[in-house]
Amino acid sequence: MTSLTQNVRLDAWLAERLGAGAARVEAASQFWGGAIQENWGLDVVADGTRHSLVLRRDAPATIPASRSRAEEHAILEGASQAGVRVPRPVGFCADTSVIGVPFAVVERVGGVGYGPKIVRDDRLGGDRASLGRDLGRQLAMIHAIMPEPALAAILGARPSDPVGAAIGTLRRWLDGMGLERPGLEWALRWAERNAPGPDEVTLTHQDFRTGNLMIDENGLTAILDWEFAALSDPMADLGWFCAECWRFSRPDLEGGGLCRREDFYAGYSERSARTIDPARVYWWEVMAHVRWAVIALQQGRRHDSGAERSLFLALTGRVADPVELIALRMTAPGTLAA
Amino acid sequence: MTKALELLSEARRVLQTGLAPSLSGEARLTARLAANAVATAEREIALAGRLAVAEAALPHAVDGIRAGRHDGDEDLYRRLFALAVLRAHIADPSAPTAEERRLWIGERAP
Secondary structure, three states: OOOOOOOHHHHHHHHHHHOOOOEEEEEEEEOOOOOOEEEEEEEEEEOOEEEEEEEEEEOOOOOOOOOOHHHHHHHHHHHHHOOOOOOOEEEEEOOOOOOOOOEEEEEOOOOEOOHHHHHHOOOOOOOHHHHHHHHHHHHHHHHOOOOOHHHHHHHOOOOOOHHHHHHHHHHHHHHHHOOOOHHHHHHHHHHHHOOOOOOOOEEEOOOOOOOOEEEOOOOEEEEOOOOOOEEEOOHHHHHHHHOHHHOOOOOOOOEOOOEOHHHHHHHHHHHOOOOOOHHHHHHHHHHHHHHHHHHHHHHHHHHHOOOOOOHHHHHHHHHHHHHHHHHHHHOOOOOOOO | OOOHHHHHHHHHHHHHHHHHHHOOHHHHHHHHHHHHHHHHHHHHHHOHHHHHHHHHOOOOOHHHHHOOOOOOOHHHHHHHHHHHHHHHHHHOOOOOOHHHHHHHOOOOOO
16 A cells, blocks of 8 residues: 655645645554545644644445545535535545545544444533434434535436335345345335335435544534435435444434434424424334445455455444344334334 | 364453453454454354254245245244344344343353
């Protein structure tokens, strides 16, 4: 891998983006985790001013739904311009001569991103009811973004049936891995039989959950990881955030293990006139578990295939099993989405 | 000669209580991941027989499920659930509820 320090091309690019005469990366350290993308903390001095930045680039093997770094950065810029709380974008570099691959740079934000720690540490997040409402408001703001033409081109055509598309995508991903997972198939068939009808389509984050939220002692500092953002049913994001699999040690706090569902919904309704349909959200929570289980299996396959040998990826593949169990609990015979 | 499960158990113990506490940062996390992997392998070996029976009870069910031939099939659901509880327990013993463990794994699950 091309070094991020003593790299004159990277220093020159950073200087230009920061509006400085000269810049130098004094230190670079990789953040642990981030199986799909690599995140590197950069300590940069530009014209005597210190900057704490994050450089983001692809890991050796990625998964099908992950957008390119260029697209993700454009979406992040759109969210930033709309006032959503995200790391300030610094720039995107498509020139592979700089570090060997395209990359994006944003300002580093304070706080903790590690989900299990945020959930169990009451010193983080401030008042959790307030945090819940703030998260709800931020999600409503994301759903209210009206993409300008360049961003709209990246997001593509508005899907006519996000619900059907979600089921189809997960079936294709399972088939693509050549895996037989009858438990997940059961949940997908339940989803097909209980599919809600067509409704609104908005920009959605598609990975809005504890673990992608930077939280400090006062509350939310930034929403991260926009690589899956897409046009879809906004209730998909509510279902993903409230899904049991993302509550870690606080399964009782249905708002991502951080807050009560009611507080999260209240915040959302402060910024959006959209009705939150509990049945629709339940449906998307079922799909959240199937989706996470399939993604976990994909990450396990990255190790198995030799594309990226990693104990972390191999163990992530096993996460599919407890998540499948939750999906089956939610789809017992006779269970309706209502 | 030390049996496979005993070897794994000792390796896990060494990683968890011997190596991980003496490390810091990423090395410590890696040691804990390795201990987790060994523990998972222990449970899978210990439950291999039960797992094979549960898997055999679901021969090529995917096509039928997807085609809707098993809609509302409570017998199939029970078999799916039994396998899911076993696998979930192997991956994370805290994942099944106490009742699920009692019903589908037994009191002395590894």
